[in-house]
Amino acid sequence: MFKFEKLIFGDMGWGDEFLFATLMTVVVSICSMGLGIFIAIFTAWAKLTLSRFLNLIANFYTTVVRGIPELLVIYLIFFGGSATVMKLAKVFGYEGYIELNAFTISVFAIGIISATYSTEVLRAAFLSIDRGQVESAKTLGLSRLQTFIKILVPQVLRHAIPGLGNVWQVTLKDTSLISVTGLVEIMRQTRISANVEHSPLTFLITAACLYLFLTTFTGKFFNYLERKSNKGFV
Amino acid sequence: MNFFEFLFSFKESLIFVNFFKILSALDQTLLLLLASLPIGFVLSLIFALWRVSKNKFLSKTVEYYIFIIRGTPLLVQIYLIYFGLGSIKAVRDSFLWIVLKEPFWCGVLALTINTVAYGSEIFRGGIQAVSQGQIESGKSLGFTRIGLLRKIIFPIALRRVLPIYGNELILMVKATSLVSLTTYMEMTGVARRIMAVTWAPVEAFIAAGILYLFLNFLMVQFIKYLEWKYNPHLRVTR
Numbered sequence: 001m002f003k004f005e006k007l008i009f010g011d012m013g014w015g016d017e018f019l020f021a022t023l024m025t026v027v028v029s030i031c032s033m034g035l036g037i038f039i040a041i042f043t044a045w046a047k048l049t050l051s052r053f054l055n056l057i058a059n060f061y062t063t064v065v066r067g068i069p070e071l072l073v074i075y076l077i078f079f080g081g082s083a084t085v086m087k088l089a090k091v092f093g094y095e096g097y098i099e100l101n102a103f104t105i106s107v108f109a110i111g112i113i114s115a116t117y118s119t120e121v122l123r124a125a126f127l128s129i130d131r132g133q134v135e136s137a138k139t140l141g142l143s144r145l146q147t148f149i150k151i152l153v154p155q156v157l158r159h160a161i162p163g164l165g166n167v168w169q170v171t172l173k174d175t176s177l178i179s180v181t182g183l184v185e186i187m188r189q190t191r192i193s194a195n196v197e198h199s200p201l202t203f204l205i206t207a208a209c210l211y212l213f214l215t216t217f218t219g220k221f222f223n224y225l226e227r228k229s230n231k232g233f234v
Numbered sequence: 235m236n237f238f239e240f241l242f243s244f245k246e247s248l249i250f251v252n253f254f255k256i257l258s259a260l261d262q263t264l265l266l267l268l269a270s271l272p273i274g275f276v277l278s279l280i281f282a283l284w285r286v287s288k289n290k291f292l293s294k295t296v297e298y299y300i301f302i303i304r305g306t307p308l309l310v311q312i313y314l315i316y317f318g319l320g321s322i323k324a325v326r327d328s329f330l331w332i333v334l335k336e337p338f339w340c341g342v343l344a345l346t347i348n349t350v351a352y353g354s355e356i357f358r359g360g361i362q363a364v365s366q367g368q369i370e371s372g373k374s375l376g377f378t379r380i381g382l383l384r385k386i387i388f389p390i391a392l393r394r395v396l397p398i399y400g401n402e403l404i405l406m407v408k409a410t411s412l413v414s415l416t417t418y419m420e421m422t423g424v425a426r427r428i429m430a431v432t433w434a435p436v437e438a439f440i441a442a443g444i445l446y447l448f449l450n451f452l453m454v455q456f457i458k459y460l461e462w463k464y465n466p467h468l469r470v471t472r
Contacts, residue, residue: 068446075426204317205318215306
Protein backbone atom coordinates (compact mmCIF):
# COMPACT_ATOMS: atom_id res chain seq x y z
CA MET A 1 0.00 0.00 0.00
CA PHE A 2 1.23 3.52 0.73
CA LYS A 3 4.93 3.48 1.64
CA PHE A 4 5.98 6.70 3.33
CA GLU A 5 9.57 5.55 3.71
CA LYS A 6 10.03 5.72 -0.06
CA LEU A 7 9.46 9.48 -0.02
CA ILE A 8 12.34 10.58 2.23
CA PHE A 9 15.04 12.86 0.87
CA GLY A 10 18.48 11.51 0.02
CA ASP A 11 19.66 8.29 -1.55
CA MET A 12 17.15 6.01 0.13
CA GLY A 13 13.99 7.78 -1.00
CA TRP A 14 12.55 9.74 -3.89
CA GLY A 15 11.85 12.98 -2.03
CA ASP A 16 14.51 15.14 -3.67
CA GLU A 17 13.75 13.71 -7.13
CA PHE A 18 10.13 14.67 -6.66
CA LEU A 19 11.10 18.14 -5.48
CA PHE A 20 13.10 18.72 -8.68
CA ALA A 21 10.30 17.22 -10.77
CA THR A 22 7.83 19.63 -9.17
CA LEU A 23 10.15 22.55 -9.89
CA MET A 24 10.37 21.35 -13.51
CA THR A 25 6.56 21.25 -13.75
CA VAL A 26 6.35 24.78 -12.38
CA VAL A 27 9.08 26.10 -14.71
CA VAL A 28 7.50 24.46 -17.78
CA SER A 29 4.07 25.79 -16.80
CA ILE A 30 5.33 29.33 -16.31
CA CYS A 31 7.32 29.31 -19.57
CA SER A 32 4.46 27.87 -21.62
CA MET A 33 1.93 30.20 -20.02
CA GLY A 34 4.21 33.12 -20.92
CA LEU A 35 4.67 31.86 -24.46
CA GLY A 36 0.92 31.27 -24.66
CA ILE A 37 0.09 34.84 -23.64
CA PHE A 38 2.72 36.15 -26.05
CA ILE A 39 1.16 34.23 -28.96
CA ALA A 40 -2.33 35.08 -27.73
CA ILE A 41 -1.63 38.83 -27.95
CA PHE A 42 -1.09 38.42 -31.69
CA THR A 43 -3.93 36.00 -32.33
CA ALA A 44 -6.36 38.07 -30.27
CA TRP A 45 -5.30 41.09 -32.31
CA ALA A 46 -5.70 39.08 -35.51
CA LYS A 47 -9.21 38.11 -34.45
CA LEU A 48 -10.14 41.70 -33.67
CA THR A 49 -8.79 43.43 -36.78
CA LEU A 50 -10.99 44.12 -39.76
CA SER A 51 -8.78 42.10 -42.10
CA ARG A 52 -10.74 39.04 -43.19
CA PHE A 53 -7.55 37.16 -43.98
CA LEU A 54 -6.07 37.59 -40.49
CA ASN A 55 -9.41 36.68 -38.91
CA LEU A 56 -9.47 33.51 -40.95
CA ILE A 57 -5.95 32.47 -39.94
CA ALA A 58 -6.55 33.14 -36.24
CA ASN A 59 -9.89 31.35 -36.25
CA PHE A 60 -8.40 28.38 -38.08
CA TYR A 61 -5.58 28.13 -35.55
CA THR A 62 -7.79 28.29 -32.45
CA THR A 63 -10.45 25.96 -33.89
CA VAL A 64 -7.97 23.31 -34.97
CA VAL A 65 -5.81 23.32 -31.84
CA ARG A 66 -8.82 23.34 -29.52
CA GLY A 67 -10.58 20.69 -31.58
CA ILE A 68 -7.91 18.00 -31.38
CA PRO A 69 -6.74 16.39 -28.14
CA GLU A 70 -3.79 17.93 -26.31
CA LEU A 71 -1.98 14.62 -26.45
CA LEU A 72 -2.10 14.63 -30.27
CA VAL A 73 -0.74 18.19 -30.41
CA ILE A 74 2.15 17.14 -28.19
CA TYR A 75 2.85 14.02 -30.27
CA LEU A 76 2.73 16.04 -33.48
CA ILE A 77 5.20 18.61 -32.20
CA PHE A 78 7.39 16.05 -30.46
CA PHE A 79 7.74 13.73 -33.45
CA GLY A 80 7.25 16.24 -36.25
CA GLY A 81 9.03 19.23 -34.72
CA SER A 82 12.63 18.25 -35.44
CA ALA A 83 11.86 17.26 -39.04
CA THR A 84 10.09 20.56 -39.68
CA VAL A 85 12.91 22.59 -38.16
CA MET A 86 15.47 20.67 -40.22
CA LYS A 87 13.49 21.31 -43.41
CA LEU A 88 13.33 25.00 -42.54
CA ALA A 89 17.07 25.04 -41.88
CA LYS A 90 17.67 23.45 -45.26
CA VAL A 91 15.84 26.34 -46.92
CA PHE A 92 18.31 28.69 -45.24
CA GLY A 93 21.22 26.55 -46.36
CA TYR A 94 22.04 24.53 -43.23
CA GLU A 95 22.43 20.83 -43.99
CA GLY A 96 22.97 19.31 -40.57
CA TYR A 97 21.06 17.31 -38.04
CA ILE A 98 19.11 19.39 -35.54
CA GLU A 99 17.58 17.89 -32.47
CA LEU A 100 15.37 19.98 -30.24
CA ASN A 101 15.64 19.17 -26.57
CA ALA A 102 12.65 17.94 -24.61
CA PHE A 103 12.24 21.15 -22.65
CA THR A 104 11.93 23.34 -25.77
CA ILE A 105 9.45 20.96 -27.36
CA SER A 106 7.37 20.73 -24.19
CA VAL A 107 7.20 24.47 -23.66
CA PHE A 108 6.36 25.01 -27.32
CA ALA A 109 3.63 22.36 -27.36
CA ILE A 110 1.94 23.41 -24.13
CA GLY A 111 2.39 27.07 -25.11
CA ILE A 112 0.56 26.54 -28.41
CA ILE A 113 -2.31 24.84 -26.58
CA SER A 114 -2.41 27.43 -23.82
CA ALA A 115 -2.37 30.27 -26.37
CA THR A 116 -5.72 29.21 -27.84
CA TYR A 117 -7.41 29.60 -24.47
CA SER A 118 -5.59 32.84 -23.66
CA THR A 119 -6.67 34.23 -27.03
CA GLU A 120 -10.34 33.95 -26.15
CA VAL A 121 -9.74 35.43 -22.69
CA LEU A 122 -7.82 38.43 -24.05
CA ARG A 123 -10.33 38.95 -26.86
CA ALA A 124 -13.26 38.95 -24.43
CA ALA A 125 -11.38 41.28 -22.07
CA PHE A 126 -10.65 43.67 -24.91
CA LEU A 127 -14.25 43.66 -26.10
CA SER A 128 -15.50 44.47 -22.59
CA ILE A 129 -13.79 47.87 -22.69
CA ASP A 130 -16.04 50.71 -23.68
CA ARG A 131 -15.25 52.18 -27.12
CA GLY A 132 -15.79 55.61 -25.63
CA GLN A 133 -12.52 55.33 -23.75
CA VAL A 134 -10.53 55.08 -26.97
CA GLU A 135 -12.41 58.05 -28.37
CA SER A 136 -11.81 60.14 -25.26
CA ALA A 137 -8.12 59.24 -25.40
CA LYS A 138 -8.10 60.46 -28.99
CA THR A 139 -9.73 63.76 -28.05
CA LEU A 140 -7.17 64.20 -25.29
CA GLY A 141 -4.49 64.02 -27.97
CA LEU A 142 -2.95 60.64 -27.05
CA SER A 143 -1.20 58.82 -29.85
CA ARG A 144 -2.29 55.30 -30.79
CA LEU A 145 0.65 53.76 -28.92
CA GLN A 146 -0.08 55.85 -25.83
CA THR A 147 -3.73 54.87 -25.94
CA PHE A 148 -2.76 51.24 -26.17
CA ILE A 149 -0.22 51.27 -23.34
CA LYS A 150 -1.84 53.73 -20.93
CA ILE A 151 -5.55 53.10 -21.48
CA LEU A 152 -6.14 49.68 -22.98
CA VAL A 153 -3.47 47.37 -21.53
CA PRO A 154 -4.16 48.07 -17.84
CA GLN A 155 -7.89 47.54 -18.30
CA VAL A 156 -7.54 44.46 -20.51
CA LEU A 157 -5.29 42.93 -17.85
CA ARG A 158 -7.79 43.69 -15.10
CA HIS A 159 -10.63 42.08 -17.03
CA ALA A 160 -8.45 39.16 -18.10
CA ILE A 161 -7.05 38.10 -14.71
CA PRO A 162 -9.89 35.72 -13.70
CA GLY A 163 -9.85 34.09 -17.15
CA LEU A 164 -6.08 33.84 -17.20
CA GLY A 165 -6.29 32.19 -13.78
CA ASN A 166 -8.43 29.47 -15.34
CA VAL A 167 -6.04 29.12 -18.28
CA TRP A 168 -3.17 28.77 -15.80
CA GLN A 169 -4.93 25.88 -14.05
CA VAL A 170 -5.56 24.14 -17.38
CA THR A 171 -1.96 24.74 -18.48
CA LEU A 172 -0.58 23.39 -15.21
CA LYS A 173 -2.64 20.23 -15.57
CA ASP A 174 -1.74 19.88 -19.26
CA THR A 175 1.95 19.70 -18.34
CA SER A 176 1.26 16.20 -17.00
CA LEU A 177 0.95 15.11 -20.65
CA ILE A 178 4.47 16.14 -21.66
CA SER A 179 5.83 13.13 -19.75
CA VAL A 180 5.61 11.41 -23.17
CA THR A 181 8.49 13.58 -24.40
CA GLY A 182 10.76 12.20 -21.67
CA LEU A 183 11.12 15.46 -19.77
CA VAL A 184 11.36 14.58 -16.07
CA GLU A 185 8.42 16.41 -14.53
CA ILE A 186 6.04 15.07 -11.90
CA MET A 187 4.31 12.47 -14.07
CA ARG A 188 7.54 11.17 -15.63
CA GLN A 189 9.17 10.95 -12.19
CA THR A 190 6.10 9.05 -10.96
CA ARG A 191 6.43 6.48 -13.72
CA ILE A 192 10.17 6.05 -13.11
CA SER A 193 9.81 5.69 -9.36
CA ALA A 194 6.80 3.39 -9.63
CA ASN A 195 8.65 1.10 -12.03
CA VAL A 196 11.73 0.92 -9.80
CA GLU A 197 9.88 0.39 -6.53
CA HIS A 198 6.95 -1.67 -7.89
CA SER A 199 4.61 0.53 -5.92
CA PRO A 200 2.56 2.69 -8.29
CA LEU A 201 -0.02 3.68 -5.70
CA THR A 202 2.48 5.46 -3.43
CA PHE A 203 3.90 7.64 -6.16
CA LEU A 204 0.63 8.28 -7.96
CA ILE A 205 -0.95 9.55 -4.76
CA THR A 206 2.16 11.68 -4.20
CA ALA A 207 1.78 13.11 -7.69
CA ALA A 208 -1.91 13.81 -7.14
CA CYS A 209 -1.10 15.61 -3.86
CA LEU A 210 1.64 17.66 -5.55
CA TYR A 211 -0.69 18.76 -8.34
CA LEU A 212 -3.43 19.52 -5.83
CA PHE A 213 -0.99 21.62 -3.82
CA LEU A 214 0.20 23.49 -6.92
CA THR A 215 -3.29 24.23 -8.27
CA THR A 216 -4.63 25.33 -4.88
CA PHE A 217 -1.64 27.48 -4.05
CA THR A 218 -1.52 29.22 -7.42
CA GLY A 219 -5.31 29.58 -7.41
CA LYS A 220 -5.00 31.52 -4.16
CA PHE A 221 -2.37 33.72 -5.82
CA PHE A 222 -4.67 34.52 -8.73
CA ASN A 223 -7.50 35.31 -6.28
CA TYR A 224 -5.16 37.74 -4.56
CA LEU A 225 -4.25 39.36 -7.88
CA GLU A 226 -7.93 39.66 -8.76
CA ARG A 227 -8.76 41.29 -5.44
CA LYS A 228 -5.84 43.62 -5.78
CA SER A 229 -6.65 44.71 -9.32
CA ASN A 230 -10.29 45.35 -8.41
CA LYS A 231 -9.51 47.47 -5.38
CA GLY A 232 -11.00 50.62 -6.80
CA PHE A 233 -14.15 48.97 -8.13
CA VAL A 234 -15.92 47.63 -5.04
CA MET B 235 0.38 14.85 -63.75
CA ASN B 236 -3.20 14.70 -64.87
CA PHE B 237 -6.17 14.59 -62.56
CA PHE B 238 -6.46 10.80 -62.39
CA GLU B 239 -2.79 10.37 -61.65
CA PHE B 240 -3.18 12.91 -58.86
CA LEU B 241 -6.18 11.04 -57.45
CA PHE B 242 -4.29 7.77 -57.65
CA SER B 243 -1.24 9.16 -55.89
CA PHE B 244 -3.50 10.57 -53.20
CA LYS B 245 -5.11 7.18 -52.74
CA GLU B 246 -1.69 5.68 -52.19
CA SER B 247 -0.59 8.44 -49.82
CA LEU B 248 0.11 7.62 -46.22
CA ILE B 249 -2.41 10.01 -44.69
CA PHE B 250 -5.18 8.48 -46.76
CA VAL B 251 -4.25 4.92 -45.78
CA ASN B 252 -3.80 5.87 -42.13
CA PHE B 253 -7.12 7.68 -42.15
CA PHE B 254 -9.06 4.50 -42.75
CA LYS B 255 -6.96 2.50 -40.30
CA ILE B 256 -7.69 5.05 -37.59
CA LEU B 257 -11.32 5.30 -38.67
CA SER B 258 -11.71 1.63 -37.77
CA ALA B 259 -10.89 2.58 -34.16
CA LEU B 260 -13.51 5.33 -34.10
CA ASP B 261 -16.03 2.95 -32.54
CA GLN B 262 -13.71 2.40 -29.56
CA THR B 263 -13.58 6.15 -28.92
CA LEU B 264 -17.34 6.40 -29.33
CA LEU B 265 -17.88 3.49 -26.93
CA LEU B 266 -15.82 5.30 -24.29
CA LEU B 267 -17.97 8.40 -24.77
CA LEU B 268 -21.27 6.54 -24.87
CA ALA B 269 -20.43 4.72 -21.66
CA SER B 270 -19.13 7.69 -19.67
CA LEU B 271 -21.20 10.69 -20.85
CA PRO B 272 -24.78 9.55 -20.01
CA ILE B 273 -23.76 8.18 -16.60
CA GLY B 274 -21.72 11.32 -16.04
CA PHE B 275 -24.69 13.52 -16.92
CA VAL B 276 -27.08 11.81 -14.51
CA LEU B 277 -24.52 11.66 -11.69
CA SER B 278 -23.62 15.32 -12.26
CA LEU B 279 -27.25 16.32 -11.71
CA ILE B 280 -27.46 14.25 -8.52
CA PHE B 281 -24.15 15.56 -7.20
CA ALA B 282 -25.17 19.13 -8.01
CA LEU B 283 -28.34 18.66 -5.95
CA TRP B 284 -26.28 17.25 -3.09
CA ARG B 285 -23.89 20.17 -3.40
CA VAL B 286 -26.71 22.72 -2.90
CA SER B 287 -28.60 20.63 -0.33
CA LYS B 288 -28.97 21.83 3.26
CA ASN B 289 -27.35 18.63 4.53
CA LYS B 290 -23.89 19.87 5.55
CA PHE B 291 -22.29 16.44 5.36
CA LEU B 292 -23.46 15.80 1.80
CA SER B 293 -22.58 19.22 0.47
CA LYS B 294 -19.13 19.21 2.11
CA THR B 295 -18.35 15.71 0.80
CA VAL B 296 -19.26 16.71 -2.74
CA GLU B 297 -17.31 19.94 -2.36
CA TYR B 298 -14.13 18.07 -1.39
CA TYR B 299 -14.68 15.56 -4.18
CA ILE B 300 -14.95 18.37 -6.72
CA PHE B 301 -11.93 20.12 -5.23
CA ILE B 302 -9.73 17.03 -5.48
CA ILE B 303 -10.79 15.99 -8.98
CA ARG B 304 -10.57 19.48 -10.43
CA GLY B 305 -7.19 20.06 -8.81
CA THR B 306 -5.47 17.02 -10.33
CA PRO B 307 -4.83 16.19 -14.00
CA LEU B 308 -6.99 13.56 -15.68
CA LEU B 309 -3.86 11.56 -16.49
CA VAL B 310 -3.13 11.10 -12.77
CA GLN B 311 -6.69 9.89 -12.23
CA ILE B 312 -6.50 7.40 -15.11
CA TYR B 313 -3.14 6.08 -13.87
CA LEU B 314 -4.42 5.90 -10.28
CA ILE B 315 -7.34 3.75 -11.35
CA TYR B 316 -5.49 1.59 -13.88
CA PHE B 317 -2.07 1.14 -12.25
CA GLY B 318 -2.79 2.24 -8.68
CA LEU B 319 -5.89 0.21 -7.86
CA GLY B 320 -4.49 -2.77 -9.75
CA SER B 321 -1.47 -2.86 -7.47
CA ILE B 322 -3.58 -3.46 -4.34
CA LYS B 323 -3.89 -7.18 -3.70
CA ALA B 324 -7.31 -6.85 -2.01
CA VAL B 325 -8.70 -5.28 -5.18
CA ARG B 326 -7.19 -7.98 -7.39
CA ASP B 327 -8.84 -10.68 -5.30
CA SER B 328 -12.24 -8.99 -5.08
CA PHE B 329 -15.07 -8.96 -7.60
CA LEU B 330 -13.95 -5.43 -8.62
CA TRP B 331 -11.10 -6.98 -10.56
CA ILE B 332 -13.50 -8.21 -13.24
CA VAL B 333 -14.08 -4.56 -14.13
CA LEU B 334 -10.73 -3.03 -13.24
CA LYS B 335 -8.55 -5.44 -15.18
CA GLU B 336 -9.99 -4.10 -18.44
CA PRO B 337 -8.39 -0.86 -19.63
CA PHE B 338 -11.73 0.06 -21.21
CA TRP B 339 -13.67 0.07 -17.92
CA CYS B 340 -10.81 1.82 -16.12
CA GLY B 341 -11.01 4.50 -18.77
CA VAL B 342 -14.78 4.77 -18.45
CA LEU B 343 -14.51 4.98 -14.66
CA ALA B 344 -11.84 7.69 -14.77
CA LEU B 345 -13.66 9.72 -17.43
CA THR B 346 -16.94 9.47 -15.51
CA ILE B 347 -15.35 10.52 -12.22
CA ASN B 348 -13.71 13.43 -14.01
CA THR B 349 -16.74 14.68 -15.89
CA VAL B 350 -19.00 14.40 -12.83
CA ALA B 351 -16.75 16.79 -10.91
CA TYR B 352 -16.81 19.43 -13.65
CA GLY B 353 -20.44 18.78 -14.62
CA SER B 354 -21.84 19.04 -11.10
CA GLU B 355 -20.07 22.36 -10.59
CA ILE B 356 -21.64 23.61 -13.85
CA PHE B 357 -25.12 22.39 -12.91
CA ARG B 358 -24.79 23.86 -9.44
CA GLY B 359 -24.37 27.27 -11.03
CA GLY B 360 -27.46 26.67 -13.13
CA ILE B 361 -29.58 25.44 -10.21
CA GLN B 362 -28.55 28.34 -8.01
CA ALA B 363 -29.40 30.78 -10.80
CA VAL B 364 -33.07 29.70 -10.86
CA SER B 365 -34.86 32.63 -9.31
CA GLN B 366 -36.47 32.06 -5.93
CA GLY B 367 -39.76 33.49 -7.18
CA GLN B 368 -40.21 30.69 -9.69
CA ILE B 369 -39.60 28.04 -7.03
CA GLU B 370 -42.05 29.79 -4.71
CA SER B 371 -44.74 30.00 -7.37
CA GLY B 372 -44.20 26.33 -8.13
CA LYS B 373 -44.63 25.51 -4.45
CA SER B 374 -47.77 27.62 -4.18
CA LEU B 375 -49.21 25.74 -7.17
CA GLY B 376 -48.83 22.55 -5.17
CA PHE B 377 -45.86 20.94 -6.92
CA THR B 378 -44.22 18.12 -5.01
CA ARG B 379 -40.46 18.21 -4.40
CA ILE B 380 -39.82 15.86 -7.34
CA GLY B 381 -42.30 17.66 -9.56
CA LEU B 382 -40.67 20.97 -8.73
CA LEU B 383 -37.27 19.58 -9.74
CA ARG B 384 -38.50 17.91 -12.90
CA LYS B 385 -40.84 20.57 -14.26
CA ILE B 386 -39.32 23.81 -13.03
CA ILE B 387 -35.77 23.72 -11.67
CA PHE B 388 -34.09 21.30 -14.10
CA PRO B 389 -35.55 22.73 -17.34
CA ILE B 390 -34.60 26.29 -16.41
CA ALA B 391 -31.17 25.34 -15.03
CA LEU B 392 -30.22 22.99 -17.87
CA ARG B 393 -31.26 25.46 -20.54
CA ARG B 394 -29.10 28.12 -18.97
CA VAL B 395 -25.95 26.02 -18.63
CA LEU B 396 -26.23 24.23 -21.98
CA PRO B 397 -23.42 26.20 -23.69
CA ILE B 398 -21.07 25.66 -20.74
CA TYR B 399 -21.92 21.99 -20.47
CA GLY B 400 -21.36 21.73 -24.22
CA ASN B 401 -17.81 22.94 -23.63
CA GLU B 402 -17.36 20.18 -21.09
CA LEU B 403 -18.66 17.62 -23.60
CA ILE B 404 -16.04 18.74 -26.13
CA LEU B 405 -13.35 18.52 -23.46
CA MET B 406 -14.53 14.96 -22.82
CA VAL B 407 -14.16 14.03 -26.50
CA LYS B 408 -10.57 15.25 -26.27
CA ALA B 409 -10.04 13.53 -22.94
CA THR B 410 -10.76 10.09 -24.40
CA SER B 411 -7.37 10.26 -26.13
CA LEU B 412 -5.68 9.91 -22.73
CA VAL B 413 -7.17 6.46 -22.26
CA SER B 414 -4.78 5.31 -25.00
CA LEU B 415 -1.98 5.58 -22.43
CA THR B 416 -3.46 2.60 -20.58
CA THR B 417 -2.89 0.34 -23.63
CA TYR B 418 -6.50 0.77 -24.77
CA MET B 419 -6.57 0.92 -28.58
CA GLU B 420 -8.77 3.84 -29.46
CA MET B 421 -7.93 6.39 -32.16
CA THR B 422 -4.83 7.87 -30.55
CA GLY B 423 -3.59 4.42 -29.60
CA VAL B 424 -3.96 3.18 -33.17
CA ALA B 425 -2.22 6.31 -34.47
CA ARG B 426 0.68 5.61 -32.11
CA ARG B 427 0.88 2.01 -33.30
CA ILE B 428 0.91 3.15 -36.93
CA MET B 429 3.75 5.50 -36.04
CA ALA B 430 5.69 2.65 -34.45
CA VAL B 431 5.24 0.47 -37.55
CA THR B 432 5.70 2.96 -40.40
CA TRP B 433 7.86 5.53 -38.59
CA ALA B 434 5.87 8.31 -40.19
CA PRO B 435 4.50 10.09 -37.12
CA VAL B 436 3.19 13.28 -38.68
CA GLU B 437 0.95 11.53 -41.21
CA ALA B 438 -0.51 9.25 -38.53
CA PHE B 439 -1.24 12.03 -36.05
CA ILE B 440 -2.64 14.40 -38.67
CA ALA B 441 -5.06 11.69 -39.81
CA ALA B 442 -6.13 11.15 -36.19
CA GLY B 443 -6.42 14.90 -35.67
CA ILE B 444 -8.78 15.25 -38.63
CA LEU B 445 -11.02 12.55 -37.17
CA TYR B 446 -11.07 14.22 -33.75
CA LEU B 447 -11.88 17.55 -35.39
CA PHE B 448 -14.76 15.91 -37.22
CA LEU B 449 -16.02 14.30 -34.01
CA ASN B 450 -15.91 17.65 -32.22
CA PHE B 451 -17.65 19.31 -35.15
CA LEU B 452 -20.51 16.82 -34.79
CA MET B 453 -20.58 17.48 -31.04
CA VAL B 454 -20.83 21.25 -31.63
CA GLN B 455 -23.71 20.72 -34.06
CA PHE B 456 -25.46 18.49 -31.51
CA ILE B 457 -25.12 21.15 -28.80
CA LYS B 458 -26.33 23.84 -31.20
CA TYR B 459 -29.37 21.70 -32.00
CA LEU B 460 -30.11 21.24 -28.29
CA GLU B 461 -29.79 24.98 -27.72
CA TRP B 462 -32.14 25.65 -30.61
CA LYS B 463 -34.63 23.06 -29.35
CA TYR B 464 -34.73 24.13 -25.72
CA ASN B 465 -34.65 27.89 -26.29
CA PRO B 466 -37.74 28.31 -28.50
CA HIS B 467 -38.24 31.83 -27.19
CA LEU B 468 -34.85 32.90 -28.56
CA ARG B 469 -35.43 31.63 -32.11
CA VAL B 470 -35.38 34.31 -34.76
CA THR B 471 -38.79 34.45 -36.39
CA ARG B 472 -39.32 36.13 -39.65
